[in-house]
Amino acid sequence: MKIKVLLFAHLQEEAGKGEVELELQGDTVKELMAVMEKEYRLTRLPQAMIAVNEEFADEETVLKEGDSVAILPPVSGG
Amino acid sequence: MKIKVLLFAHLQEEAGKGEVELELQGDTVKELMAVMEKEYRLTRLPQAMIAVNEEFADEETVLKEGDSVAILPPVSGG
């Protein structure tokens, strides 16, 4: 199914873009993260926050066609 | 048809809320504005900017079911 992924901070830099559309085999956030890590070589993904359709989610959250997933890494600066 | 209207600045204050869902008889922005002016007693509507689904529109723009219309008044402060 088609999933839209929004990338923030260093993830955006690593992927070279802030928005990715992909065809996901599988249906959980965990599977999506594995694809992102492998295909876009994203680092420090396990500590990032995940939002599905603007609501926080976890690895077990089940995705459906057309969902929008945002990956938000924590940053320390201030 | 159902239209979602987002109100900003003094319009929000006048309507008492920032978001309104209404059943529109008619299908243009102009007709929608007439309803808003009458039912919510909004002032200075003619000089406000109108966006339909996050794109600027004018009075002649034709609306469709489920559209989201934002009314943005100009403000001078700075």
Place this chain on the structure above:
Amino acid sequence: MKGRDCSMERYSRQIRFASIGENGQKQLADSHVLIVGAGALGSSAAEMLARSGVGRLTIIDRDYVEESNLQRQQLYAEEDAEMKWPKAAAAEKRLGQINGWIDIQSIVGEADPQTLDKLAAEADLIIDGTDNFETRFIINDCAYKHGIPWIYGGCVGSFGMAYTMLPGKSPCLHCLLKRVPVQTETCETAGVIAPIVQMVAAHQTAEALKLLTGNQDAVAGQYRSFDLWHNQYISVKTDSIHDEACLTCGESPSYPFLEKENAMKTTVLCGRSTVQVRPAAPKELNLQTMALQARKAGYEISGNPYLLSIETGENRIVVFHDGRALVHGTSDEAQAKKLYQSLIG
């Protein structure tokens, strides 16, 4: 360039930001930004740009610092208000303490068409720090005439907006507003909180940094508007609004707001300590709305079907339907104009 001489260590955190880098930092040092208005938005943007190492800043403002500015105008301290220091001069003083390695030129005066036309010709970019649409339309014409970007910002209450205009690419302020707003909310009538000022100035300044460092691709084409109290944020595409017949950004521009006859006019009425203010084009004011606003802002009002009279303490201003006004209690045309714009927009 003066901006290049100082230690780069002070900009190290900005140089580490990959889209700026050492090259971008040099471009900033070679840049000249014109800031029109040194009120809330202007002083916040000026401070950020000075800290960022923009080599040359020109700041024009007609006003002096008043006590009621201190709540949100960040370059000014109590001393400036006590001394009624002109804002442009007070801004230059504080900015000099913040960054002594850049050139800051302050102009205490009116941002009229002639002055702005000359200043725009020498600048790389204009930041809008004004509080009225009359001046914004003059900036709009100057920017498109000289082909330099300008960044509009405005705020009132907890609501604000920012929009970047690139001549040759973006629809201009005319296209955006269709007609000049006749009657808008001002900080005088509806109040304002400090955070919305910072949010608008942050949008304006980020856009300026992009443009000055050759990152035009990153510039937001959208008109962005937000309310920090009511938690709203919207980003609107502007492609559809460009008007080929626009007198500023269309095919045969005439830059109408640079013409003298299109400016607001003021006349001192002899021996009466009164100034008459006349808008460029007749307006169609809603005096009832205006009366409500003025009363909410705490002023004494009175009137009849033909006029509205507002007592501000120092002045009394009588406004007519067509936008004409008499400002009593002063013979100072600049002060009368300022009061007019602070109440009507």
Place this chain on the structure above:
Amino acid sequence: MKGRDCSMERYSRQIRFASIGENGQKQLADSHVLIVGAGALGSSAAEMLARSGVGRLTIIDRDYVEESNLQRQQLYAEEDAEMKWPKAAAAEKRLGQINGWIDIQSIVGEADPQTLDKLAAEADLIIDGTDNFETRFIINDCAYKHGIPWIYGGCVGSFGMAYTMLPGKSPCLHCLLKRVPVQTETCETAGVIAPIVQMVAAHQTAEALKLLTGNQDAVAGQYRSFDLWHNQYISVKTDSIHDEACLTCGESPSYPFLEKENAMKTTVLCGRSTVQVRPAAPKELNLQTMALQARKAGYEISGNPYLLSIETGENRIVVFHDGRALVHGTSDEAQAKKLYQSLIG
């Protein structure tokens, strides 16, 4: 309250903002805000709150002003950096010039659990101006223990976020992050631009003004995150993340970060001008990623499969996989801790 004595005219534009009004202005004068950290976010928030007329501000910071702070830390001028003035003291000085009618208490020192616990007990609200998660987790525990709101903020590059936590209502920082981040981007490694600082501080300060004036209904329940360079803005609902077993906001809280054994530990290694830093819990660092970050930030690096060595000029820091580090070239534990947090987060 000192805040009440001064002229209300200076707050007139804020009083005209209907959701604050005269009553809200009085509530601000009676409020006490604790600001932890007087770097970029802390100094911006402190200035807005002082200008807004918050009656009492307590500001704690361990650091002194350096040249590289001037690009974005708005309370400080060149003179402060030349004199290496402690940030809290320099902040108090400038804030005093801005608003001499409020009480400002500056504390030059470490925001450790004991100190924060005591300060939180006296405050109405805490603003996060820190640059590391260790301190944020201490704030988190203090806020929930004393039942006062705190407002998290963070930024790096052009990216930032803000989130308001109301004890008894909002999921806490633990629930949000699940685990303490082991390795994050810092301003030291990835740089930062001034506008994102202002945008985060604007969100934090608007939330503070709502809470202090009894407008809790207007507080954003959402976690808001944005990037000013890449034109992104997202607002995320947090209801689903509350964990009943959370040790800070769950049913049987134990406030783990107030325990001494859960704090970062430093030891001076005798006669070697070296400090050993040990994180509270062992980390699992990715030294390769860290090496890349450090190189991008302009440092000399070397290493082997077991450790990474980073040369910062003044110091050499050797980091191991489990998060332990040796900071060479100093015997100052506070300095070593600061360097560690600036590189690892």
